Amino acid sequence: MIRVAAIIFAAGLGLGAAPLKAAAADGPLVLVAGGGGDAYAPAVARMVQSMIEYTRWPAVRNPVELCVAGPAQHAARLDGLRLSDGRAITRRAVPASPAALAGCDAVYIGQVPPPQARQLTDAVRGRGVLTIAEADPDGRGQAMFALLFQPGAVSFRLNIDAVSRSGLRVDPRVLRLAQGGG
């Protein structure tokens, strides 16, 4: 079962680096193409951070090792994230090959074709690794979370099957976040 959670992208725009800080502005904001930066990056950063926040590993990971596999378009703000309990998220860029994923607690799969992404997810299945796909809206790569980019908003799809096989526990309230998943 796939669920989709839509996040008002604009709300995440004002976030900056401060983790878990509430939205800076009310009301509708339009997507502003910031000079030099990727407009989706802050929202993606917040989303990835929140996903890690509500994911529980069999043993506490400190810091949480976040591997960005392959070339990523919206991962510019994934550095220096911190969880609410103070744990840090360390980012590491790795090649998109199963062998490179050793030691990763979470894998952000960048612009990787679905078959190759499937190889990556197969490699970490059952080993307690969170998988987030940036470029797989249909979920063919069997990542736990698939980011969806719409104009002005970022949402995600949840692959329940992948979650249940991952060896991780995801807070069920995150499932409820999915629109219509109530």
Place this chain on the structure above:
Amino acid sequence: MLRAPPNQALPTLRQLLARVHLRLILFAVVLAALSLLVSGMIVIRNYAARNLELIAHTVAYTVEPAVVFDDRQAISDGILSVGAVRGVDCVEVRDPAGRVLANWKHPHADLHSRIEDWANRQIWPRPAVAPIRRNDTMIGRVEVYGNSEGILRYALSGLIIALSCLGLTVIATRILARRLQQDVIRPLDHVAEVAHAVRSDRAFEKRVPSSGIAEIDRFGRDFNALLAELQGWHAGLTSENAELARRATHDPLTGLGNRVLFEQTLADAIGDSVRSGQSFALLYFDIDLFKQVNDRHGHECGDAALIAVADRLRQSIRQADHAFRLGGDEFAVVLAPFSDRACVQQVLDRIDRAMARPWRLPTGAAASSTLSAGVAVYPDDGISPQDLLRRADADMYEHKKARLAAGPRGKNHA
């Protein structure tokens, strides 16, 4: 039975009972309704307050990931799924700086009457607040404002129930008062009726029936005992009065009517004859030589002679005739109206025959005497009592004179 109308200013027992009952029941119902209403409202409000706290915490728990993800739509959905229930007026999710991330208002919130708004403010001056935490970090808070609708509805229904109870009890009071009146006043009325009958009709034989109430029954029994005493007194008094009246009109020695009764009877007889047009006769007697008997044999023998004469007169006249002793040895008889004058002579003859029988004196000796008689007939010899009496008297003296001249026929055989 006519009775004097009761004083208008005095309330009847029934009114009194009804008033007392009404006050009592009003007091009880108002007290019960008020205390129930107030305690019910307090209990409901406490439950509602706890409910609001619970809702606030539930909303906080539900929307926590949505706040973390900063998904406002999800926050709104979360509020809607657990916070949009009855009894909640408004739910707000704020960030730590106090800015509203999402809120929900009761759909009827805009249609609130001013009373409900006022009641909301009075009953829920402060919202129930629950923090939204992620680990130890406060990431927002939930404020839940209560709705007074339920409490107002309870108060309204309580008020309606209390009012209808009041109406019912007012009716019940009337019925109760009527029954009490029947139970209490009817026995009292019996007593009053008997008292009235005794006072106005001298009905001393009446008695108060026993009633179902101990006090009134005791009162009735005492009253009856009093009545019995009164009856005894009254009977004694009546017989004494009768005796006195008899003595006033009768000669104590002979038992014949005295002069007073004679005059009365004569007047009545004249009156009757005037009306009927019939005649009647007045006979006048005295005992021949009574003075000599008295002097020679003593008053005792004189009295015996008087009693014997009276007896013989009484035996000789008819039922409708009346005999009197006017004093001394004078007797009179008023004969009933007649159509044939011969009957007067018949009576005189009977008296003569009766006098011929001797009587026994206290000394044991036998004696007899004769009577001299005079007759006056109404209206031939007079129409007034005096005329008749005078005429009869004169007639008697004429006879006596004639008899004495012929030689004394009556003798004492002493």
